[in-house]
Amino acid sequence: xxxxxxxxxxxxxxxxxxxxxxxxxxxxxxxxxxxxxxxxxxxxxxxxxxxxxxxxxxxxxxxxxxxxxxxxxxxxxxxxxxxxxxxxxxxxxxxxxxxxxxxxxxxxxxxxxxxxxxxxxxxxxxxxxxxxxxxxxxxxxxxxxxxxxxxxxxxxxxxxxxxxxxxxxxxxxxxxxxxxxxxxxxxxxxxxxxxxxxxxxxxxxxxxxxxxxxxxxxxxxxxxxxxxxxxxx
Amino acid sequence: xxxxxxxxxxxxxxxxxxxxxxxxxxxxxxxxxxxxxxxxxxxxxxxxxxxxxxxxxxxxxxxxxxxxxxxxxxxxxxxxxxxxxxxxxxxxxxxxxxxxxxxxxxxxxxxxxxxxxxxxxxxxxxxxxxxxxxxxxxxxxxxxxxxxxxxxxxxxxxxxxxxxxxxxxxxxxxxxxxxxxxxxxxxxxxxxxxxxxxxxxxxxxxxxxxxxxxxxxxxxxxxxxxxxxxxxxxxxxxxxxxxxxxxxxxxxxxxxxxxxxxxxxxxxxxxxxxxxxxxxxxxxxxxxxxxxxxxxxxxxxxxxxxxxxxxxxxxxxxxxxxxxxxxxxxxxxxxxxxxxxxxxxxxxxxxxxxxxxxxxxxxxxxxxxxxxxxxxxxxxxxxxxxxxxxxxxxxxxxxxxxxxxxxxxxxxxxxxxxxxxxxxxxxxxxxxxxxxxxxxxxxxxxxxxxxxxxxxxxxxxxxxxxx
Numbered sequence: 001x002x003x004x005x006x007x008x009x010x011x012x013x014x015x016x017x018x019x020x021x022x023x024x025x026x027x028x029x030x031x032x033x034x035x036x037x038x039x040x041x042x043x044x045x046x047x048x049x050x051x052x053x054x055x056x057x058x059x060x061x062x063x064x065x066x067x068x069x070x071x072x073x074x075x076x077x078x079x080x081x082x083x084x085x086x087x088x089x090x091x092x093x094x095x096x097x098x099x100x101x102x103x104x105x106x107x108x109x110x111x112x113x114x115x116x117x118x119x120x121x122x123x124x125x126x127x128x129x130x131x132x133x134x135x136x137x138x139x140x141x142x143x144x145x146x147x148x149x150x151x152x153x154x155x156x157x158x159x160x161x162x163x164x165x166x167x168x169x170x171x172x173x174x175x176x177x178x179x180x181x182x183x184x185x186x187x188x189x190x191x192x193x194x195x196x197x198x199x200x201x202x203x204x205x206x207x208x209x210x211x212x213x214x215x216x217x218x219x220x221x222x223x224x225x226x227x228x229x230x231x232x233x
Numbered sequence: 234x235x236x237x238x239x240x241x242x243x244x245x246x247x248x249x250x251x252x253x254x255x256x257x258x259x260x261x262x263x264x265x266x267x268x269x270x271x272x273x274x275x276x277x278x279x280x281x282x283x284x285x286x287x288x289x290x291x292x293x294x295x296x297x298x299x300x301x302x303x304x305x306x307x308x309x310x311x312x313x314x315x316x317x318x319x320x321x322x323x324x325x326x327x328x329x330x331x332x333x334x335x336x337x338x339x340x341x342x343x344x345x346x347x348x349x350x351x352x353x354x355x356x357x358x359x360x361x362x363x364x365x366x367x368x369x370x371x372x373x374x375x376x377x378x379x380x381x382x383x384x385x386x387x388x389x390x391x392x393x394x395x396x397x398x399x400x401x402x403x404x405x406x407x408x409x410x411x412x413x414x415x416x417x418x419x420x421x422x423x424x425x426x427x428x429x430x431x432x433x434x435x436x437x438x439x440x441x442x443x444x445x446x447x448x449x450x451x452x453x454x455x456x457x458x459x460x461x462x463x464x465x466x467x468x469x470x471x472x473x474x475x476x477x478x479x480x481x482x483x484x485x486x487x488x489x490x491x492x493x494x495x496x497x498x499x500x501x502x503x504x505x506x507x508x509x510x511x512x513x514x515x516x517x518x519x520x521x522x523x524x525x526x527x528x529x530x531x532x533x534x535x536x537x538x539x540x541x542x543x544x545x546x547x548x549x550x551x552x553x554x555x556x557x558x559x560x561x562x563x564x565x566x567x568x569x570x571x572x573x574x575x576x577x578x579x580x581x582x583x584x585x586x587x588x589x590x591x592x593x594x595x596x597x598x599x600x601x602x603x604x605x606x607x608x609x610x611x612x613x614x615x616x617x618x619x620x621x622x623x624x625x626x627x628x629x630x631x632x633x634x635x636x637x638x639x640x641x642x643x644x645x646x647x648x649x650x651x652x653x654x655x656x657x658x659x660x661x662x663x664x665x666x667x668x669x670x671x672x673x674x675x676x677x678x679x680x681x682x683x684x685x686x687x688x689x690x691x692x693x694x695x696x697x698x699x700x
Contacts, residue, residue: 140304
C-alpha cells in the first residue's frame with residue numbers, strides 16, 4: 001500500500017503530465033498538418049466558423065436536433081464535468097480561497113458554497129453517468145455498437161465519480177494535504193497525502209487523463225477539428 | 234470489432250447482388266488492403282479524424298434513412314464504418330497495436346472484401362448522419378473510402394463501373410453521340426416552337442459566349458423539360474446568344490464520386506474544364522444535378538485540381554432565382570395548379586447550400602407549393618443517393634428500406650408533383666411512386682418553370698404533360 005501510494009502520489013503525476021501533453025500535442029500536430037483538399041461543409045453552416053465550433057463544443061446543438069434525451073444526459077454530464085474540473089482548482093491551491101476571502105467571504109461561507117456546488121455536481125455527474133451507461137445497455141442501436149472500450153471508459157468515469165463523491169459526502173477531507181502535495185510535486189520533492197480514498201481517486205483520474213489521447217475520449221479536443229471541417233462556410 | 238459484430242442483422246430480407254470481379258485490376262491480397270487503410274494517415278484530414286473520434290453514441294443510426302427502413306445491425310452507420318476503422322486501429326494507433334481487441338482493433342480477414350461490397354453499397358452517402366453527429370462525423374467519407382478500396386480490387390457493382398466507363402469513353406453517362414445529342418436538341422426546339430409558336434434556340438458549340446450550360450444528360454434525354462426551362466429563361470432575358478451547350482460534353486454526372494475512385498472522378502471532370510476553357514466561357518453554368526455541382530464547386534475548385542480557373546461556377550437555379558427576385562421573369566401560375574413539393578437533393582441541400590433558389594423558382598411558377606418536413610439541410614435522402622439509384626439490381630433495398638422514409642414524407646405533403654433538382658433522385662422517386670402505387674408525378678425544378686413562364690407575355694400552350 002505504501003509503495004502504491006508513493007507511486008500514485010509521487011511518480012504517476014509526472015508520467016500523466018508527460019503522456020497527456022505529448023499525446024495531445026502529437027495529435028494536434030498531425031491533424032493540423034494532414035491535408036484536406038476538398039471542402040466538406042455541411043449546410044446550413046454558421047456565419048462565423050469560430051462561433052459555430054464554439055457553439056457545438058459548448059451546447060451540442062447538432063446532438064440536440066438529433067436525439068433530445070441523449071442530449072439532456074450528455075450535456076448535463078459534460079457541463080458538470082467541466083465545472084467539477086474547475087472546482088478542483090481549489091483542491092490544488094489556496095489561491096481561490098484567498099481571492100474569495102479578499103472579496104469578504106468568510107471561511108465557513110466558502111466551505112458551505114463549495115459543499116453545496118460540489119455536492120450537487122457530484123450527484124448530477126453520478127446520475128447522468130449512470131443514465132448514459134443504462135442507455136448504452138438498453139438502447140439496441142447503441143448496444144450493438146458498444147464494446148469493451150466504451151464500457152471500460154464509462155465504468156472508469158463512474159469509479160472516479162464515486163470515489164470523489166465518497167470524499168465529498170464522507171468524513172471531512174482536509175484540502176491542506178493536497179495543496180501541500182501540489183507544491184511538493186512542483187518542487188520535485190513529493191509529499192504524498194495520507195488519505196487512502198484520495199489516492200484511489202487520484203489514481204483512477206490520472207489513468208483517465210493518460211487514456212484521453214489514446215482512446216475515444218479523444219473527442220475532448222478532437223471535436224474542434226472535426227467540427228471546424230464541417231462548419232466552415 | 235469482434236467477430237460477432239460482423240454478422241448481419243436478422244430482420245433483413247434483402248439479398249445483395251454478387252459483384253463481378255474484374256481480374257485485370259489490383260490483386261485482392263490482404264497486404265494491399267491493409268496498405269490502402271494505412272494510407273488514411275496521409276489524409277484527407279476528415280477521414281483520418283473520423284478513424285478515432287467516434288463516441289459511439291448511436292445518434293447517426295437514429296437519423297439514417299437506411300437504418301430507419303430496417304434496423305438490422307449491418308445498417309447501423311457505425312457498424313459499417315467500423316469495417317475500416319477497426320483495421321485502421323490495429324495498424325495505425327498506439328492503443329490498437331498494444332491492446333488489440335480490447336480497444337476494438339482487429340486484423341483483416343482474408344476474403345472479407347467480398348462482404349464489404351454489400352455494406353458500402355447500402356449507404357446512400359447522404360451525409361444526414363453528419364448533420365446530427367455531435368462530433369460532425371460524416372460516415373459517407375468512410376463509405377467512399379471503402380468503395381475506393383473495393384474499386385481498386387475490381388469489386389464495384391457492374392451497373393456502376395459500366396456507367397463510369399461509358400462516361401470516360403463518350404463524355405456522358407448515357408453513351409450518346411454528338412449526333413444523338415443534336416437530334417435531341419432539335420426535338421426540344423421543336424417542342425418549344427409548338428408550345429410558344431416562336432423559335433427559342435438552344436445554342437450548341439458556340440465559342441466566346443458567357444455561359445456554358447452543363448446539365449445531367451437526363452435533363453436532355455430523359456426529362457428534358459428542365460433544359461427547355463433554362464432555354465426559355467435565357468430567351469426571355471434576351472440572352473439567347475449568350476449561352477451554349479457542348480455536343481460532346483453535356484453531362485455533369487460523374488460516377489467517380491460514387492465508386493470512390495479519385496482517378497476516375499478527375500478523368501471524368503477534366504474534359505469539362507477543358508471544354509469550358511476552349512469555349513472561352515466566363516461562367517460554368519451547372520444544371521440540376523447535385524453531385525455534379527458539388528464536385529465542381531466544393532471539390533474540384535477548392536482543391537485546385539486544374540489550377541486557377543478562368544471562369545466562375547454557378548448553378549442554373551441561382552441564376553434563375555436571382556432573375557425572379559429582380560422581377561425579370563413573369564409566370565402564369567394557373568399552368569401548375571396541382572400541389573407541388575420540393576425534395577432537397579442531399580448534394581444540393583446539405584453539401585452546397587442551394588436551398589432557397591429552387592423554392593423561389595417553384596413558388597413563382599406553381600399555385601400550391603408545399604414544404605415537406607424536415608427539409609433543406611435536414612432533409613431525408615430519397616434512398617438512391619451515392620449512385621445507388623442507377624442500380625436496378627438492388628431495387629428491393631431502395632424501395633423497401635432506403636426509400637421508406639422518403640415515401641412517408643412525400644405522402645404527408647399531399648403533393649401531386651415532387652420536384653427534385655437531381656436525375657438520381659428523380660429516378661429513385663419515380664420508382665418509389667410506381668412501387669407504392671402513388672399517383673404523384675416526379676420532375677425537375679425548371680420543368681415547372683418551363684410550363685408557366687411567360688414568353689412574349691404568354692405561357693406554354695399545352696394541355697397535358699406526361700409526368
